[in-house]
Amino acid sequence: MASYKTNEFKGGLKIMLDGDPYNIVENEFVKPGKGQAFNRVKIKNLKTGRVVERTFKSGDSVEAADVHDTELQYLYNDGEVWHFMHPETFEQLAADEAAVGEAVKWIKEQDMCSVTLWNGVPLSVEPPNFVVLEITETDPGLKGDTSGGGGKPATLETGAVVNVPLFVQIGEMIKVDTRTGAYVSRARDE
Amino acid sequence: MCPAPETNKRVPQPAQVDLNAWRPSAAQPVLRARAQMLAGIRAFFAAREVLEVETPMLSQAATTDPALASMRVAGLGYWLHTSPELPMKRLLASGLGPIYQICRVFRDGERGRLHHPEFTLLEWYRPGWTLSALMQEVADLVHDLLHRLELPPKPPLELPVEFIRYRELFQCGLDIDPWHCSPRELQAVAQARGLGAGLKLDTDAWLDFLLTHCLEPQLGQHGLSFVQDYPPSQAALARLSEDDPPHAQRFELYWQGIELANGFQELTDAAQQRQRFAEDQAVRAASGLAPVAQDEQFLAALEAGLPESAGVALGLDRLLMLACGAERIDQVLAFPIERA
Numbered sequence A: 001m002a003s004y005k006t007n008e009f010k011g012g013l014k015i016m017l018d019g020d021p022y023n024i025v026e027n028e029f030v031k032p033g034k035g036q037a038f039n040r041v042k043i044k045n046l047k048t049g050r051v052v053e054r055t056f057k058s059g060d061s062v063e064a065a066d067v068h069d070t071e072l073q074y075l076y077n078d079g080e081v082w083h084f085m086h087p088e089t090f091e092q093l094a095a096d097e098a099a100v101g102e103a104v105k106w107i108k109e110q111d112m113c114s115v116t117l118w119n120g121v122p123l124s125v126e127p128p129n130f131v132v133l134e135i136t137e138t139d140p141g142l143k144g145d146t147s148g149g150g151g152k153p154a155t156l157e158t159g160a161v162v163n164v165p166l167f168v169q170i171g172e173m174i175k176v177d178t179r180t181g182a183y184v185s186r187a188r189d190e
Numbered sequence B: 001m002c003p004a005p006e007t008n009k010r011v012p013q014p015a016q017v018d019l020n021a022w023r024p025s026a027a028q029p030v031l032r033a034r035a036q037m038l039a040g041i042r043a044f045f046a047a048r049e050v051l052e053v054e055t056p057m058l059s060q061a062a063t064t065d066p067a068l069a070s071m072r073v074a075g076l077g078y079w080l081h082t083s084p085e086l087p088m089k090r091l092l093a094s095g096l097g098p099i100y101q102i103c104r105v106f107r108d109g110e111r112g113r114l115h116h117p118e119f120t121l122l123e124w125y126r127p128g129w130t131l132s133a134l135m136q137e138v139a140d141l142v143h144d145l146l147h148r149l150e151l152p153p154k155p156p157l158e159l160p161v162e163f164i165r166y167r168e169l170f171q172c173g174l175d176i177d178p179w180h181c182s183p184r185e186l187q188a189v190a191q192a193r194g195l196g197a198g199l200k201l202d203t204d205a206w207l208d209f210l211l212t213h214c215l216e217p218q219l220g221q222h223g224l225s226f227v228q229d230y231p232p233s234q235a236a237l238a239r240l241s242e243d244d245p246p247h248a249q250r251f252e253l254y255w256q257g258i259e260l261a262n263g264f265q266e267l268t269d270a271a272q273q274r275q276r277f278a279e280d281q282a283v284r285a286a287s288g289l290a291p292v293a294q295d296e297q298f299l300a301a302l303e304a305g306l307p308e309s310a311g312v313a314l315g316l317d318r319l320l321m322l323a324c325g326a327e328r329i330d331q332v333l334a335f336p337i338e339r340a
Helices: A097-105 B028-047 B085-093 B131-148 B166-174 B183-192 B203-218 B270-286 B296-305 B316-323
Strands: A003-005 A014-017 A020-030 A038-045 A051-057 A061-063 A067-077 A082-085 A092-095 A112-118 A121-126 A130-138 A152-156 A161-164 A173-177 A182-186 B099-106 B118-127 B161-165 B224-230 B248-255 B258-265 B309-315
Touching: A014 A061, A038 B203, A051 B203, A082 A097, A082 A121, A092 A112, A092 A121, A097 A121, A152 A173, A161 A173, A161 A182, B028 B099, B028 B131, B028 B316, B085 B099, B085 B118, B085 B296, B085 B309, B118 B131, B118 B316, B131 B224, B131 B248, B131 B258, B131 B309, B131 B316, B161 B166, B166 B203, B166 B224, B183 B203, B258 B316, B270 B296, B309 B316
Parallel strands: B161 B224
Antiparallel strands: A003 A061, A014 A020, A020 A038, A038 A051, A067 A082, A067 A112, A082 A092, A112 A121, A130 A152, A130 A173, A152 A161, A173 A182, B099 B118, B118 B309, B224 B248, B248 B258, B258 B309
């Protein structure tokens, strides 16, 4: 089984700890001049997203986690799991609710997503940074108000609710930044 | 389902070419301050009639200290020194009097915010001096250098000096006596603070753990903090006191939570020194480290007679870091190892 020594530790390295995959967020080498060396790390549990601190004795080995990112196309949700497909091999993979997480608010069929696989199974799903979605519900704004001053909530076709300018109407396509959940523009302004 | 062919793996990102990698990682005012620091040290010791010396960086012997790793030079098969301590003591034994050296030292595997595998040490020895006189001189030197450095912003010029015993540091900070505690008790102290999960360490390594994780960050926050009187098991090359229980006559200087210097009332007894080398070698063997050639010339010098001395080694890169408010050692080096 692959493993890493502490002197290979750096941000982004994926390791196994207590049965869960972790990503090293920060690694600090700590050593008294005349004493034991340690690697003090901040690590993120890739299943729960929780960041914890841990200290390793320098020179020790840690099991590597078989974790990598891949670009997959979202196909459909069958009511239980979300199906994705590799665009070239056509290999299909299913992601459960825990893996899809917040991405469910943004993705629609055929979107390309960055999917993190652990031992070949989807562990988490990142939606595209920008998505274009249709507004299915919002209060009608005042006619002629194109200033963009103020805003109102709008429900999108995926169910996400974002704050949009008053002039944006039901049925329009808008561009949203999924990292912040913020409205960017009307899609036809592109 | 077919396995994905090799070409359909995720496309690797093109290697990032850093067009600035040839440049120094330290700013010019810092490199100028480094030169002022070196000139200042030479002026300080010239005024006090301490002689500058140079000893070989290459040695047939490696350090026996299990916590340090010497680097070996291919071809010659000699070792790069981890500190100039042993050859400097040979000079002391030859009767040269008070001496100092500024040199690069090499420690394999040490890299981090405060560590670099090659760094600059100032090491000096005072025959006939006590440890407390030497600590005072260390504080004097630091103040002298802070006055000389032309840095924006100006570093603090007057640092209060405090002295703390290692034992009291643990008793006050963690409510535990480092002379009387088991690895299990030390682990419980760490765990009560949410630290040390999954670690298996011996007593000294747990003490190092608690020192680095819990105590060091508070040391020297108001000025220069000298920690002294170490456990006998952490004596290194310091002599032991004659009180009961004994302590190692050793100190460490901290400033802003960072270890800057390590000093000893030097062990002069050749038989005891030989015994410590043997203990080091045994620890190395037990932890799977290769045995190393120990410095027999140094032992011969001790047998010939080393004058009673106090000695100290001070990390100049870190001193410069703290004087100019740097967060990382790279900010005070012309070229860190990754750009060397």
